[in-house]
Amino acid sequence: MALEALQKIQSHAGYVSDAALNQLAIALGIPAGELLGVISFYSELRAAPPGRHRVCVCHGDSCAAMGAHHIAESVESYLGVAPSQTTPDGQLTYEKVYCLGNCALSPSIAIDEDVQGRCDCDGVVQQLKRFQKIKDA
Template structure:
């Protein structure tokens, strides 16, 4: 049974152009969250409230989806997302050194975001491009046969 959210009404002006594009059906939950994340950079507690209200579903359902799927972030992410594959093929071909170089260059560990919100770094499982190992994905673009030096150079080009 659907329940309306009991939280105080929150308004996020950034989402004024987003919400009207989605019908008020539960089936819209994931696509709406994806667009909210594209807009805000993450799914804030307020965004979860707004989503629940718009779709007339409990906030707990929204929270459940956001925390279930690794594509959603609960904290603000950097403008550039750097994902270093830690799958077996990439691991044996130097992924650890890449992570070390990227972390040293940005001053953050995997799972963290730089203070200026320019970069977030993540360790991820196999991208399915093992023939290109080691693989780094920056802002959804896949780079293969990456060396630590190349990774640092790619970051420098984005600064």
Template sequence: MSQPTVNLTETVHSAIDAHRHERGPLLVILQEVQERLGYVPPAAVPLIARELNLSRADVHGVLTFYHDLRTEPPGRTTLSLCRAEACQAVGAEALVAQVEEALGVKTGQTAADGSVTVNQVFCLGNCALGPSALVGGRLHGRLDRDRVVALVRAEAS
């Protein structure tokens, strides 16, 4: 995947300037960079570290600790499958395996063609209608393999 067309240095400095005055601003800066670029490019780590007087390891540690932060661009469609207990009780584990096979993408990865990123989440608050998932940011319940694949394809078109 290629680097974003937006100026990385400008984006990082803008996020830092907006939050430098806050106590412990690293996480919110990383979130803002991701919001603007879609992910936090590895090249942003030394810029942020230098400006906040942190080590690269400190920045990298926070970036890789939080599952919602990405160091690579997401797919054009993002699928987040719920794996919490209520969804597990109605077949979420089997659904995850079926969807991974149908889409050819493992949880936590992006398809080679950049079409879809498959994530896992642990509760979407849709427990009565499990198994549930977010497809392109929209919540869906009572899912099966065919419905998930259809939703992903519809989102991609």
């Protein structure tokens, strides 16, 4: 049941802190190392706090066929971070994902849980600018 418990912790706190991990290990009666193993296995689980929002660029086969790497390059150069990193202002965590299931409308990105299809580089960067504005305001 470790996975489900970790998912619950993350849905409340945004990530699984060391303190939470140790508490859970005691509660479940399993070594903390085993829980760490579960966290490191699943890309959705995080041991560090994420940014306020999350932008995912899909690299699934269909999106790759439709130029996902161009989208990724634009996002990376605009945000100045590599995949799985968060912008220094803590606003956006950028992730590379493998298939959002939106393959007939490739290329796709997701901002938080909001999937967007038929993306182009300029449009995506424009959207990221919105987040910067929210920060500036």
